[in-house]
Amino acid sequence: MSHDTISANRHRHDFSGRDSVWLFGYGSLIYKADFPFLERRAAHIHGWERRFWQGSHDHRGTPASPGRVATLIEVPGAECAGMAYRVAPQVFEHLDVREKNGYLRFTTPLDFGDAQAEGLVYIATEDNAAWLGPAPEEAIARHVAASSGPSGSNSEYVLRLAEALRKLGQADPHVFAIEHHLRALDA
Numbered sequence: 001m002s003h004d005t006i007s008a009n010r011h012r013h014d015f016s017g018r019d020s021v022w023l024f025g026y027g028s029l030i031y032k033a034d035f036p037f038l039e040r041r042a043a044h045i046h047g048w049e050r051r052f053w054q055g056s057h058d059h060r061g062t063p064a065s066p067g068r069v070a071t072l073i074e075v076p077g078a079e080c081a082g083m084a085y086r087v088a089p090q091v092f093e094h095l096d097v098r099e100k101n102g103y104l105r106f107t108t109p110l111d112f113g114d115a116q117a118e119g120l121v122y123i124a125t126e127d128n129a130a131w132l133g134p135a136p137e138e139a140i141a142r143h144v145a146a147s148s149g150p151s152g153s154n155s156e157y158v159l160r161l162a163e164a165l166r167k168l169g170q171a172d173p174h175v176f177a178i179e180h181h182l183r184a185l186d187a
């Protein structure tokens with residue numbers, strides 16, 4: 001699959017008759033809401049874990065030197081904490097461009113703790129051309145420390161995500177391990 005998912009995403013969901021749609025964010029969408037939203041709530045999705053296994057050609061790296069950004073992998077019994085936004089359907093025109101580097105929209109149940117809803121989540125699966133795949137967390141940190149792109153340094157992406165998860169009162173061992181190695185490299 002091409003790494004440019006804009007047109008694939010435009011055909012994936014029919015929003016006709018909908019006033020709003022829930023979006024679940026687990027990476028930069030937690031801390032960078034550069035779109036209008038009607039409501040924002042902390043949420044979880046079940047059966048997924050965050051991994052820095054997706055290449056970034058357009059935000060935190062370049063096509064010649066991709067950075068590493070978050071995607072989700074399926075892990076039965078796992079929980080992934082993030083931020084959910086209720087948005088007007090037109091907002092996906094912006095989001096599809098922002099998330100164009102390998103991310104496809106999937107439908108997922110959202111768990112707010114006291115309520116449930118159905119929402120959409122952008123996931124980069126391993127069949128996309130920008131996929132980098134697993135590596136030891138220390139090697140991921142070295143890769144991140146050496147990468148940057150039009151949206152800024154790759155380190156900033158990791159550090160802001162770790163900080164946003166702490167603000168939500170959530171721990172993510174993978175994100176926190178990479179953050180720890182990054183701070184050690186910086187020291």
Ligand code: SIN
Nearest residue numbers: 025026027028029030
């Ligand atoms: C997300 O945040 O939900 C998707 C990945 C990203 O844009 O960092």
